[in-house]
Amino acid sequence: MRSELTEKQRRILDFIVECISDQGMPPTLREIAQHFGMRSVRSVQTHLEALERKGAIRRLIGKSRGIEVIGQARRRERGIPVVGQIAAGRPIPAVEDVQEVLNLDVWFGRDERPFALRVQGDSMIEAGILNGDLVIVQPQSMVQPGEIVVAIKENEATVKFFMMKENQPWLVPANARYRSMPLGEGQIVGRVVGVVRRVKHSLHNLQEILHRRETDGQARSAQ
Amino acid sequence: MRSELTEKQRRILDFIVECISDQGMPPTLREIAQHFGMRSVRSVQTHLEALERKGAIRRLIGKSRGIEVIGQARRRERGIPVVGQIAAGRPIPAVEDVQEVLNLDVWFGRDERPFALRVQGDSMIEAGILNGDLVIVQPQSMVQPGEIVVAIKENEATVKFFMMKENQPWLVPANARYRSMPLGEGQIVGRVVGVVRRVKHSLHNLQEILHRRETDGQARSAQ
DNA sequence: AAGTATAGCATACAAATATACGGTTGTCAA
DNA sequence: TTGACAACCGTATATTTGTATGCTATACTT
Structure with missing residues (x-):
């Protein structure tokens, strides 16, 4: 579904999510236009229409900032994407397909x-x-x-x-x-x-595991 | 700080937080007025002025829905309390002291x-x-x-x-x-x-551990 | 060639919205 | 009593904002 989106549309969707995340509310049409250097609201309009047609957002008619992002990345402003596949050879781990968005609230009712x-x-x-x-x-x-x-x-x-x-x-x-x-x-x-768990960095864990393996190996060869 | 708030002011602040949580954006003055059955925006204005004066909110002048809730209870609407002590003999596990609020976003920058x-x-x-x-x-x-x-x-x-x-x-x-x-x-x-990790309920884990212990115990007594 | 989607521009207008000014009724403390 | 609030009402106004039209250009599909 998100794969159908154009690059531009995806960037606009990202900006909307970012706005909700950063300033606590969706942007206005003009804020979007300004952010992307567009000089006409019309451009934003068509993009939002496309996004709505493709099911990425819902619009609350007449309401200011009436943009609602649909799908996993819904209302919980921030979440960590859970990926099914990460691809090699991409500059930054390209999130191939976001299966869900990790969120403690949702996870544990x-x-x-x-x-x-x-x-x-x-x-x-x-x-x-x-x-x-x-x-x-x-x-x-x-x-x-x-x-x-x-x-x-x-x-x-x-x-x-x-x-x-x-x-x-x-x-x-x-x-x-x-x-x-x-x-x-x-x-x-x-x-x-x-x-x-928050993973802390310490050589200790690894050394302990390696040590255990060594002694385990010795025990085996001793038998 | 919040204790200085009036009952009415507190309820309005709650409503604002609720709006941000539920519909993803702060309410307009008129939405607040309507929710509380007020017939004049002016009433809401004075309340918001009071809330701002008391440091509970910040207002983005000129912006629609330009209300920002300040303080801990800010945008992280929901979190899971991390307790240091839970006390015996309480009807529902009484959260003795909440050390922090578990939130993935905060945890993992x-x-x-x-x-x-x-x-x-x-x-x-x-x-x-x-x-x-x-x-x-x-x-x-x-x-x-x-x-x-x-x-x-x-x-x-x-x-x-x-x-x-x-x-x-x-x-x-x-x-x-x-x-x-x-x-x-x-x-x-x-x-x-x-x-x-989401812990799934299955007897398997326990049985496996008990089994391992048994065989381990036999091995020890054999030595 | 015609149709459709994308991506822009400009402008107009009505509805939504914040803001400003003025007034009333209580309560409470000085 | 006076003053300072809290909590309302009403109205007016400027700004913000969404919506509606019309136009150009490119790319792609049928």
């Missing part, structure tokens, strides 16, 4: 008020949850076995797998160096629906 | 146009990047050893650790079952600055 919790420790490392990660928690008291949950036990919040053992609820870490424990008096706070 | 890429395979599993995860990629051609990078090699995008070996760039997986490979003709697309 914002309606039910989730919250984020910073993970301390490596008890869930085998589930891909590292020390320092943020887990997105959906508050709920009922959870299913196999779900990753946040529970409060002895006044401390912990992230663990949830499972039933002998009809009793248990909290199971994803790290062989930790032990499972019964939920007991603890209470389920919610279910982990997402993980967000 | 949006200015430099990062994009997201869905990871296929488990070659980075030891770095906590699982199959299906989204990695946030900051486009750049120069990277440091130890950084997780996205590279294109043989027309395929891969996520790997980057390192120098014998003065040559190498791509190193975080999974002992995969092999390192020289970058060779491949090219660096960018650096992984973040990981975002």
Whole structure:
């Protein structure tokens, strides 16, 4: 759909999105004309008509700044495009096809008020949850076995797998160096629906992995 | 600052924020008047003047819909609160102290146009990047050893650790079952600055971890 | 050759919109 | 009482803005 757009039309659409993003509202026709050095509103008109015809925007008739960008890049002004393919040989990674726009609000249904919790420790490392990660928690008291949950036990919040053992609820870490424990008096706070991590640069991670591999290799050759 | 606002002024400010959030642009004076059943724009004028005087908004003179909401609650309409402590014994997990508001845009400086890429395979599993995860990629051609990078090699995008070996760039997986490979003709697309995962519910993960632990335990007792 | 889409120009006009000036009615503190 | 607000109404005016017409030129398709 967006591929049908002309270069000019695409640039105008980008400008509209940029305006919404930067100054909080769509531009007027004249602001668009001015930005592109056009001396006539008519030019902008035809472009907007084309954009509307191609389904890229919707226009609120009569309203000032009545331009609404349709599609994924809709109202949430900023998002990170999720690409399906990136092509080699392009100057800057050319976004081949934008599959969706990454946005936390949309991802984790914002309606039910989730919250984020910073993970301390490596008890869930085998589930891909590292020390320092943020887990997105959906508050709920009922959870299913196999779900990753946040529970409060002895006044401390912990992230663990949830499972039933002998009809009793248990909290199971994803790290062989930790032990499972019964939920007991603890209470389920919610279910982990997402993980967000900001990757920090440190040689440490790589070195640790290489080291582990070496020792692993030695162990194998020793056997 | 907001506490100085009148009830009416606060409601008008809320309406403005709501408009920006819902229809993507601030309201006109008349839209505000209509919403509150006022029959004169003048009333809205005085309210906006008061709001501006009290520092809640800024006005772009002459511009239609030229209202800009100032302050934290500005344009980032929605975010997920990151909590430091959640308390036991509260009806709904009481957010004790909100440390920050999770927002992808803020987290991964949006200015430099990062994009997201869905990871296929488990070659980075030891770095906590699982199959299906989204990695946030900051486009750049120069990277440091130890950084997780996205590279294109043989027309395929891969996520790997980057390192120098014998003065040559190498791509190193975080999974002992995969092999390192020289970058060779491949090219660096960018650096992984973040990981975002939507946790799917499946017993599989837990079962796999429990199974691994069992076999691990047997191996230990065998030694 | 005719039609259609793109990309411009210029101009006119009506509707939308912000702004300005003046007035009324309360409340509250000095 | 006076003064300073808050919260309204009404009206007038200038500006902004969307919409409507008409024109030129190029490229492409049928």
